Amino acid sequence: MSQEASLDTTPATVPLPVRTITAVDLNESLAAGYADFKAKRGDLIFVGLLYPLVGAVASVVMTGSDISMLFPLFAGLSLLGPLVATGFYELAKRREAGRDSSWWHFFGVLKNRSILSIAAVGVGLLAIFGAWLAAAALIYTFFFGLQPPGTAANFAEMVLTTQAGWGMIVVGNLVGLLFAIVVLAVSVVSLPLLVDRKVSAERAVATSLAAFRRNPAVLLRWGVTVGLILTVAAIPLLIGLAVALPVLGYATWHLYTRLVDRDELARMGR
Secondary structure, eight states: OOHHHHHHTSOTTSOOOBOOOOHHHHHHHHHHHHHHHHHTTTHHHHHHTHHHHHHHHHHHHHHTTOGGGHHHHHHHHGGGHHHHTHHHHHHHHHHHTTOOOOGGGGGGGGGOTTHHHHHHHHHHHHHHHHHHHHHHHHHHHHHHTTOOOOSHHHHHHHHHHSHHHHHHHHHHHHHHHHHHHHHHHHHTTHHHHHHHSOOOHHHHHHHHHHHHHHSHHHHHHHHHHHHHHHHHHHTTTTTTHHHHHHHHHHHHHHHHHHHBOHHHHHHTTO
16 A cells, blocks of 8 residues: 555544754744745735735724724734735745746635635634634623723723723733634644645644644744734834735745655655
8 A cells, every 4th residue: 555545544633744843943934934025026015915904994894883802803813814824825835836926826825726625724713713802802891891991092091000901911911822822833834734735624734733742832932923023013003014924924834844844745645
């Protein structure tokens, strides 16, 4: 029986081969991501603007007059970042293969042979995003009850000048951190792997979790680095995300190529 046949008969939750990486791999991935962005000149700035634009629209539509959900919404958008980044993975894959990688190929991921699996992981990330918003609403209710936040100025005063407000900040950030770690573990490998190879969503997620278990400290450092970059980039009205997102998208692709043994995948027929 061939290796490929053996792989096909294994349970879908069995991960593909992963490697141990170090902080050096993180630095090199970021450097490679920035180099890729510079090589594309300004093409990807246009694509990078899609995410902040979606975020701005979503904030208006979803929060309405409830100012208390504005910060959880913007913070939670980072949970969907890996899904948005699949277009950058597609560009990175094309560039790696020496093929044309103009900005419109960002949407080429929609024609990817693993699109249904990508969509399945995307639905999972959307569910986590929804759970985070629900948790944020419960946290607000726990500390402030059903008291409406009122205006932005009133809400800021409630949060920053009261014991309940500081308690909400601490608990909210801790809970948000847990959600972020879950998304990191689930998506750091799964989505670039699905863009790169034809595998099931279950196996892609299992491989991502295996990579996280093998490199917890390094990947947590990666998560902190990504979070800091996104936070700084979001300060100027989200405009900085137009640069940060393409760079991080490319960098995550390069990190994936270090985490997953693609030579072994080729020998498996993957």
